[in-house]
Structure formats: C-alpha cells, structure tokens
Amino acid sequence: MTWNNVKKIAGRVVAVIVPVAMQFLWYLLILKWLSKAAGLLSIVLTVLSFLFVLYINTKREESSYKTLWLIVILTFPVLGAVMYIIFGNNNTAKKLEKNITKARLHMDYELPDGEKCIGELEREDKRLAQSVKRISDATGFPMVKLDSAEYFSVGEEMFADMCKELEKAEKYIFAEYFILQNGKFLNTLVDIMARKAAQGVDVRIMYDDLGSIATYSLADALKLGEKGIKCVPFNPFLFIKSQLNNRDHRKIMVVDGRVAYSGGINLSDEYINIGSKYGHWKDIGFKITGEGVKSYTYMFMEFWNAFSNDMIPHDLVGESFKKEGKGGDGYVLPYYDSPMTDENVSNTFFSEILYAASDYVWFYTPYLMLGDSLFDAFIRAAKRGV
Structure with missing residues (x-):
C-alpha cells in the first residue's frame, strides 16, 4: 500500500470519527435510560434469545451461518439477542432494498420476456431449463438469445477492447465497479469518457465506497465531475451502520445499450499487470451484445437511481437496443445475487x-x-x- 493510499484511508477515518463518536454517545444515553429497567430487560432479552435459537434452527440457511449465530446467542444471551435484532435475518439489507424499490418507481423500463428461450432450452435439456427458470424467477431477470460474446482471459485484452468500444459511444456510458484506482487503466478510460462527455454523451460512474477506500476518494470523484463525468459512491461509508457489509462487487460497463462488459476485472492497474506486487495477475472478463445488454443496463439504472438524485432519464435508454455481430446460437442470463433475496x-x-x-x-x-x-x-x- 502506497503512502498516498494510507493518507486516503486516514482522511476517511478522521471524517468518520465524529459521527461514530456521536452514535456511541447516543447508545450510552439509551443504555443509561434503560438501566432503570435492567432486570426486566434482561429477562425479556433472554427469552428472546431462546426463541431466536429455535427460529434460527428452523431456517433454510447455510448451516455455517446458523451455527455462527447460535454460538453468539448461546454464549452471550442478552448481547447476542440484540445483535441478532440489528444484524440478523437479512435485516442489514432492508435499507438497501428500500432504496432500490424506490428507484424502480422512477424507471419506465421493461426487460424482455424469457419464457420463449426457456421453452427452447427445455426441449434440449429439461433439467438445465428447470435450474435456469429458478434463477430467472428468483432474480426477475430473463434468459435471452445471445447475439455475440467475447471472452478475455486476462485484463490486458479487455482493456484494449474497452478503449475501442468507448470511442464509438454516441449516447451514454455506464460504468459500475468495486474498485477504482488512478493509473493507466482507469485514467485512459476516463480520458476517453471526458472527450465523449464534451461531445454530449451521458457518462456515469458508480464505485463501491468501501471497496475503493484505499484507492479512490470523494476528491477524485469531484475531479471527474469537473470533466463532465457524473460519479457517485455505492452505499457511502459515512457511519458505522448495520448495512456496512452490503457492498457492490459488480463490474459492469455498458456503452449505448450496444455492448456490455462484465467479469472479475476492476479498473485498477494490477488487473492489467502493471505494478502488481504479487506476480502475474489473472482475472477474466467478457463482452456481450444483443438483448442481454438490456439486463446489465437495468442493473446499473437500479443502483444509480438508488444512490443518486440525478435520475437516469428514460428517453436516454428507452429506444430499441442495437444488435451487434452475426447472431449466436446460445443463450445468456445476466443476473445479480444479493442479500435482498430469500435464496442464495x-x-x-x-x-x-x-x-x-x-x-x-x-x-x-x-x-x-x-x-x-x-x-x-x-x-x-x-x-x-x-
């Protein structure tokens, strides 16, 4: 970690200390007020702990997850009950779900119907079609015909292709990443995006605030704004709160609804094997065209509208998506997993x-x-x- 990164983390920690101290003082005042009824409160929480143990034991969860909560509650009945009320049972995702549900109200956007493709797949492989339909039903995203797909075995290949596609942008560029870090990779893309923004292209970047805590700051985001690039953090790390662990690990870039990139490659130089301290950095990426791009566009719009006041207008993305390539013979089902769903x-x-x-x-x-x-x-x- 460079000295510059250390300073960024230190600056963020200092900025967080004041609100955290205020929260801590507030909790102390609550505890002092509750201490008058400490005996009754202890009995109530102990009974709740017993009920939580029974409840957790009946849940359809990973056994390792259930075991962790059982150990905490049985070891510290009162504290464990309080922790489960605050952090357990997917409670940490409630605020995130509320934000995204509100964002969807501002989206006049329809995903394609995937039933036809699932029916076609069922004639080829009924068992696989059943599994795919379960994913589609649980996440709300359809399986669609794949127009074309390109696989990138290392980040360097994907970087070069991204530059070419960004140069073709005419209407919008959407980018969403877990890690942003200034360097050749990110700065090259930003230079192209800035030129495109000056030409009237709508350019938006979203990054995970905690994932980029050591590599990207609000000051960096403001510099993007000066270049005409809109930028917001996902789930900002401003307070110590229950949804702190709900992070955005997605890596998505969409250009004009024409192409979409995803995979495991963040916008940081080690992903293109520049300055890696640990030898050759191996991660993969891919590019798709066709109706599957609609799903990636929808994903970005959901999260952007949930964390930004500058909503994405429907007329920017509402027209039919363009097809690229010669047309493939396969299928694609882009979706995302999250703590908002009842199923892993x-x-x-x-x-x-x-x-x-x-x-x-x-x-x-x-x-x-x-x-x-x-x-x-x-x-x-x-x-x-x-």
Missing part, C-alpha cells in the same frame, strides 16, 4: 450443476470459501467420478 441463488445453482454433472465441472474464482452445502456437492461429484 448462485450457491444453489452451483450445487445443482455439481449434482447434475456426469463428466466434468470447471470453476474459476478468486474467492474459494465454500459453505457446507456447496462443499458437500463438490465432494459428492468427485466421488461419483466427475
């Missing part, structure tokens, strides 16, 4: 893939932290000879 959609889908596999399954991920159900699915598949 991706986790369930990966388990189903493993249980249905007969020959091989290849996973590529920078994060391997398996829950019990997925871990068991890997083992069972391997023991079957997959």
